[in-house]
Amino acid sequence: MSVFALRQPKELYESQKLAIWYFVVAVALFGAQIIFGLLLAYQYIDPNFLYQKLSFMTNRTLHLNAMIVWLLVGMMGGVYWFLPIETGREVVGIKLAKFIWWVIVAGVTAVILVYLLVQVGPGNAFTLWFINEGREYVEAPRWADFAIVAWVAIFLFNVIATTLAARRITGILGVLIFDLVALGALYTAGMHYTVNVTMDQYLWWWVVHLWVEATWEVLVGVVMGWSLMYLLGTPRKLIETWLFLEVALVFGTGILGLGHHYFWIGTPEYWIGLGGFFSALEPLPLVAMVVHAVYDAGAHRLNTVNRPAFFWAVTQAFGNFIGAGVWGFMQTLPQINMYSHGTQLAAAHGHFAFFGAYVGTVLTLVYIAVQNLGKRIQIPLNSRLWTWAYGLLVFGIIGIVASFTISGFAQTMIERAELGSTWNAFIQSYTHPWYANTHWWRFWMGMLFLLGYVLLVWDLLTIGRKRAAVEGAHD
């Protein structure tokens, strides 16, 4: 057992009990994301399926929003799990944290019901405030934006107040606070309405890009740092040095890497050069994470207290690099992006990057929590079932990404390069066999992914209990 894990008291902290609720909701929304994704995949095959009842746009809104919420909830749950261990005390303001949590759960339920039952509204401010804001990724109506800001603000208060009360700031806590301030502030950049669509998208990317390609990546660095200390007993000094290196590279390349979203929206031409240059460097921190993961895993000869969490952590490092780094680099240079932008290739990158960077992270955290739930802690945590869930999820996502990549190449060539990007060119591309043949393939890979999810849930419910008696692990 690692040194870090020993500091876990027998009784869970209140903050850790709250973290479990975060993980339960995260995993449930993961399921919802998969279901809506499968509906989308089927609507690619048969566009008349649920036409005008549950249209593509509604399913996609739910597919995206479920994803954003579950990944953020999962990572915040990870912070609530490790914060008391890091500071050696209960989280300050835990009652407030519990209160806002149930407000958020109620709010998310209300938003989902409105998306499903109301879907769209008249073209006025009422719709944007109460039904749907109509901007990809931040579709949540404006009232929900305020709830989200309040939620992040209370979370930030919990972290800062707990750190102050513990009278000890570590490098990890410093990075976490720095990052959460940026994360909360950036969300407000998306909370406005602008007629000028160029300015609208300029600030919209501050939320979307500077969340997923900057502040979220650093949040991953924080929770994965704690996870590695737990899983492998990696010394704090090593973790903190790497974490600072990550922050230097992620913010050093990612902040101006934002420019790769400003190539074609009506912004000045200097963004083409700046965005191309800095976003081409964005894979650097991801390479560093792989180096760190391989080094750490090798140094401990794969000895860990929790095998599923450890495998998801290593998968996270490689998945982040390949999905975000390689698939992103493939289309980030403006010379290529001019043709590939807005095609299925972007969806290929999106699926691979979110899975690699964030799904791997949250599942690592969930398995660490699961290990500590029972009366007896099983060391190492292991089962046969998790390997099946892991294998199917990884295989499924690779299949989905491959199908998007092939249809993306076909679309880029036929619609953009050959036929001049018109409506007709678009129809010619998606009816071409090279594109259309990937639909079924994508759907069945999605079904395998769903099977992986079902096994994952089953494993999470049983892994802690089943073998505890057999292993006879100590407390």
Added chain:
Amino acid sequence: MDYSWIQIAVAAVFLTVVVTLVLSRGYGWFSVTFWRNAAVVSSLVMLFVLLWLTFDTTEKVRPGEGQVPPWTVINYQVGLEWNAAKRRQVPAVGEKTGFFGKVYGSEEAYALINKGKMTLQSRNCMECHQILGNGAYFAPDLTRAWLDPWWEERVMSMVGAASHEEAMKTWLQHPDKYPQGRRRMPNLHFTDEEAVALVAFLKWMSAIDTNGFPPRFGVVK
């Protein structure tokens, strides 16, 4: 702004490295202090450059100032022309034709396009289409929708409309009746006012200079 992107990029990286090295004198490459300094310095330098460029960009994207057209562009004929120096298409504004048989003043045009933008968001268009290349990938990119030859080649006669804008308005109000391709747009029940406003927004957007995206629009060999 008088600086090229190369100057900005080199200055930002140079400043980050030099300030980090100065602050970290006496500490080795592998020390926590060195990388803590690097993290703080790189974040602040890049944030500063971003804010500075944001002020510059905000000035340049005001409608009528640079690449973004004035609201009243909807009164004119809009097209694309090949710019030989830039080796890409740029929007071209032609003669005054009016919009739905009317010439809009600046305030009126703004109000109409505003209504169009609200309509675009309220009907969640971006979750199937792309706007300036961003959105979902189930339906065509709308950046140059106004300029699409399909309206005149096919839709005008199909819906029995007398003009380009009339064809767009009628089709948008009844996409379920006039399917194009395998994927059909749902009927989103646009009112007359919303449909006209939406067409105005699309016309205005098609006159934005997007640095050449989508490439070679409408040019088929």
